[in-house]
Amino acid sequence: MSYKAAAIIIAAVLFWGLALGLRIEAEGFWDFPPNLPPEEYGNLIINRTSEKNGVKAVTFSHWSHRRKHTCRVCHSELEFNMKLNTTEITEESNKAGRFCGACHNGKLAFGHGKADCEKCHNGNRSYGKGKFSELSHFPKTVAGNKIDWVKALEKGLFKPSVYLKDRPSDFPFEKKLLLQAEWLNIPPAVFPHKEHIQWLDCNNCHPDIFNIKQKTTKHFSMPFILGGQFCGVCHLSVAFPLNDCKRCHPDMTQ
Numbered sequence: 001m002s003y004k005a006a007a008i009i010i011a012a013v014l015f016w017g018l019a020l021g022l023r024i025e026a027e028g029f030w031d032f033p034p035n036l037p038p039e040e041y042g043n044l045i046i047n048r049t050s051e052k053n054g055v056k057a058v059t060f061s062h063w064s065h066r067r068k069h070t071c072r073v074c075h076s077e078l079e080f081n082m083k084l085n086t087t088e089i090t091e092e093s094n095k096a097g098r099f100c101g102a103c104h105n106g107k108l109a110f111g112h113g114k115a116d117c118e119k120c121h122n123g124n125r126s127y128g129k130g131k132f133s134e135l136s137h138f139p140k141t142v143a144g145n146k147i148d149w150v151k152a153l154e155k156g157l158f159k160p161s162v163y164l165k166d167r168p169s170d171f172p173f174e175k176k177l178l179l180q181a182e183w184l185n186i187p188p189a190v191f192p193h194k195e196h197i198q199w200l201d202c203n204n205c206h207p208d209i210f211n212i213k214q215k216t217t218k219h220f221s222m223p224f225i226l227g228g229q230f231c232g233v234c235h236l237s238v239a240f241p242l243n244d245c246k247r248c249h250p251d252m253t254q
């Protein structure tokens with residue numbers, strides 16, 4: 001074996017050993033989110049005002065709602081924040097047709113009658129989980145809801161709405177970015193615009209989460225992502241979670 005070939009093999013062994021070691025270490029060293037049952041991943045208990053006002057906290061399920069509506073409908077058009085218990089949802093605003101009430105009006109979804117209160121105010125994080133089995137034919141992944149939402153959408157297995165009243169302007173921007181890690185030997189993360197803008201508006205990410213100029217977003221690294229910033233805004237709680245390394249770092253071994 002030539003000196004050069006041996007050097008390449010040694011480098012490869014070191015590289016993959018490091019990548020694997022890092023992964024194993026990462027799970028202990030970094031604080032990964034707890035593994036929830038797939039039908040509870042993305043489910044929220046909203047309790048900014050409920051219990052203070054003598055009603056049970058509100059249940060909300062992302063997997064159930066994203067089957068019918070893209071993120072932008074709620075997080076752009078209806079102005080829900082992407083942070084639990086920060087949106088000023090009130091019973092009055094709901095009844096006036098804002099927030100939940102934009103759909104829960106007895107037409108698009110169940111309304112606000114006496115019989116309906118408990119469908120939302122039940123404090124039960126896994127409310128409605130029976131319907132999860134309706135998604136059992138969707139392509140699978142290893143973490144989160146364990147559903148490959150990207151493939152399921154591509155295959156037309158469901159057709160979420162893109163807007164309720166305000167049609168967004170078509171602005172196809174499909175650039176796929178390679179985000180080179182600053183650590184030596186870490187395979188870069190990929191960021192595909194195409195798969196994101198099927199769900200999201202540009203303004204869900206720009207300029208608040210990411211600068212529009214590549215590599216100018218400060219402190220853009222795993223500890224911050226795991227702390228709920230950058231990719232971690234969505235990929236800890238709703239979109240496939242960070243445990244699924246390979247989906248972002250396609251050249252990692254697992």
Ligand code: HEC
Nearest residue numbers: 065069070071074080082083084085086087233234237238
């Ligand atoms: C039907 C409406 C609706 C849809 C569709 C929707 N969301 Fe949400 N989302 C909410 C509500 C309501 C909250 C809670 C807001 C609050 O409590 O202030 C929320 C909260 C969040 C949070 C914060 C979670 C946390 O634990 O703090 C993230 C992240 C999020 N959504 C991402 C998404 C993504 C990504 C999509 C699309 C795949 C999506 N949402 C689709 C209504 C929706």
Ligand code: HEC
Nearest residue numbers: 046047048049050053058089090091100104113116117120
């Ligand atoms: C589609 C879901 C939904 C339904 C149905 C619903 N609510 Fe609510 N309600 C909410 C949400 C979301 C909030 C905000 C909760 C929070 O932040 O704690 C809320 C807040 C409230 C509050 C807190 C104080 C206030 O005024 O905002 C009360 C009281 C309340 N609802 C009563 C009711 C009653 C009574 C009914 C039935 C007649 C009802 N709700 C039906 C979703 C719902």
Ligand code: HEC
Nearest residue numbers: 058059060061064068069099100103108109110119120128
């Ligand atoms: C963009 C439309 C839309 C918005 C906004 C919306 N929902 Fe829904 N929701 C639906 C539809 C459609 C269904 C399914 C049809 C039905 O059950 O009537 C549903 C079903 C539900 C269910 C039944 C269980 C389940 O998950 O299928 C609950 C509980 C619920 N929504 C709570 C909420 C709460 C709380 C909010 C506000 C924080 C909210 N929804 C906002 C459209 C919406």
Ligand code: HEC
Nearest residue numbers: 023026179180181182183189221222231235242244245248
């Ligand atoms: C949602 C996408 C995503 C997932 C999933 C993900 N990463 Fe990352 N990772 C990134 C991004 C983005 C960076 C920063 C790239 C840069 O520096 O521009 C990064 C950087 C890194 C770095 C370099 C050090 C640093 O802090 O920048 C390591 C090591 C790393 N990731 C390991 C992992 C491991 C191990 C997993 C699985 C347990 C994982 N990542 C899952 C997106 C992801």
Ligand code: HEC
Nearest residue numbers: 171173196197200201202205210211212213214215216217
């Ligand atoms: C889910 C989040 C997200 C959405 C949605 C999104 N982007 Fe980006 N965009 C990013 C990230 C991440 C970067 C890289 C930032 C960095 O490296 O600092 C980026 C970078 C860019 C860049 C710079 C590219 C380069 O090569 O330097 C442009 C231009 C851009 N986005 C335009 C858009 C437009 C237009 C839309 C809507 C059609 C959009 N983005 C939607 C996350 C997003």
Ligand code: HEC
Nearest residue numbers: 149150189190191195199204230231233234239240247248
């Ligand atoms: C505003 C929310 C949001 C942010 C921020 C975000 N993503 Fe995503 N991402 C999604 C959603 C929603 C999907 C669709 C898949 C899902 O929900 O599991 C997705 C899909 C992806 C996919 C596609 C996987 C495939 O199978 O094709 C990759 C890769 C990805 N994200 C990487 C990243 C990286 C890297 C970052 C940070 C630079 C990031 N995302 C930031 C919401 C987000």
